[in-house]
Every structure is written in C-alpha cells, then in structure tokens.
Amino acid sequence: MGYHQAGFEVVGVDINPQPNYPFEFHQADAMTYPIEGFDLIHASPPCQAYSQSVRSTDSKWVPTRGKLEPKLIGGIRERIKHQPYVIENVLGAVPYMDNPVMLCGLTLGLVIPRHRFFESNFNIEEFPHEGHKGYAKKYARENNIEYRDMTVTGKGRHAGTSDRWKSFMGIDWYMTQPEIVESLPPAYSKYIGEQFYEST
Ligand SMILES: C[S@@+](CC[C@H](N)C(=O)[O-])C[C@H]1O[C@@H](n2cnc3c(N)ncnc32)[C@H](O)[C@@H]1O
Numbered sequence: 001m002g003y004h005q006a007g008f009e010v011v012g013v014d015i016n017p018q019p020n021y022p023f024e025f026h027q028a029d030a031m032t033y034p035i036e037g038f039d040l041i042h043a044s045p046p047c048q049a050y051s052q053s054v055r056s057t058d059s060k061w062v063p064t065r066g067k068l069e070p071k072l073i074g075g076i077r078e079r080i081k082h083q084p085y086v087i088e089n090v091l092g093a094v095p096y097m098d099n100p101v102m103l104c105g106l107t108l109g110l111v112i113p114r115h116r117f118f119e120s121n122f123n124i125e126e127f128p129h130e131g132h133k134g135y136a137k138k139y140a141r142e143n144n145i146e147y148r149d150m151t152v153t154g155k156g157r158h159a160g161t162s163d164r165w166k167s168f169m170g171i172d173w174y175m176t177q178p179e180i181v182e183s184l185p186p187a188y189s190k191y192i193g194e195q196f197y198e199s200t
Helices: 073-080 091-096 135-142 161-169 177-182 186-199
Strands: 011-014 024-027 041-043 085-089 101-103 116-120
Touching: 041 073, 073 085, 073 091, 085 091, 091 116, 116 186, 161 177
Parallel strands: 011 024, 041 085
Antiparallel strands: 085 116, 101 116
C-alpha cells in the first residue's frame, strides 16, 4: 500500500493465498516468479526464522534460533540483486542483511516504534533515532489501551484488537489479525518508494 501511495503500480506475489491483498496478486514462489521489467522489487521474507521467539505448539514463547523456518534472505538477494531492490526484515535478521537502515514507526508518524530493517541497492536515508523508552507504556496509559496491544505481535487477546492494531499500523482496509501481524505499515514502504524516486 505504501508503494501505491508513493505512486507505484503494485504487483504482489506470495506463495500462499492473500485474499485481502488490495492490488494485482499472483500466488507463486518468489524464487521462480519472473521479475524482469519491474522498476523495483521489494521482498519481505518470513521473519519467523530470524525473530527472537515464536509461539510453540504448547503455547509457550520459545527462541527459534532459525530452526523452524527457512532463512530466505540470502536466496532472494541472489535473485533480485541485479535490479533495484529492497529486502525488509526484523532485528534478528540484521546479521544476514547487507548494511540495512532502520526505520522507526514513531519517526514516520505512527504511535508504535515497530523497528524494521531495510537492505537496498539505492540510498535510503535513515532518520536520527532518539530513544523512546517508556513511550508505548505512557501512550497506552493515556489512551486507555492495554500495553500489550501496542506491540502488534502474536494473537489478539480481545474484541477490538484488529481495529486498534490497524489504526496503529495505518491500515484502513480489511485484514485478519495474522495478516496485520505479518505486515509492514504503509508509512514505511511509502517512504522507501519516495527515497527510490529521489535516488533515480
Ligand atoms: C513477512 S510476510 C510479508 C508481509 C508483507 N510484506 C506485508 O507487508 O503484508 C512473509 C510472507 O512470505 C511468504 N512466503 C514464504 N515463502 C515464500 C516463497 N518462497 N515465495 C513467496 N512468498 C513466500 C509467506 O506466505 C508470508 O506471507
């Protein structure tokens, strides 16, 4: 959505069906889908392989150390690196990324930090990042929101979570909670799209 807001025509590819995807969509393997002719390729490989923890089958939070999910960053980079590209992921993936910049939601006008990391072969200007320890707790208290709802990770715990998460993320179309959790807020990709225009 952010690339659309920045003026791109967007085509999405995912190996799983994405019935709520708001643009042209192809269910396909990103490792084989034809990528010639696109101005910019954006890849958000599954972050679970790189995340600090996931919910195990007995509902406990456990560190994965990348054992449960395939790490796809290296493979997709080999495929797309000859075209303008962006690879997005979470903090745990930084050691697998090539010189990524960090974008913070607060800097982009959101109320959640949701730090995400972006590797690219064009310049993405990184904002100076000021500490915001305690911000989310304070925001939750002042707005009568449960603090744990500020993270937009894992399962929603009560009715109304989806709407709250969507408002934190800047999402105004229908998405399920698991889809919201997986998604990159449009403000990030809009900024990156604008940076792409500036650098070309
Ligand atoms: C972090 S999510 C992407 C979220 C998306 N960028 C957004 O902002 O809504 C990672 C996605 O990669 C998909 N995926 C995993 N392996 C894939 C593959 N080989 N080809 C295409 N998609 C794949 C998963 O189904 C999942 O939807």
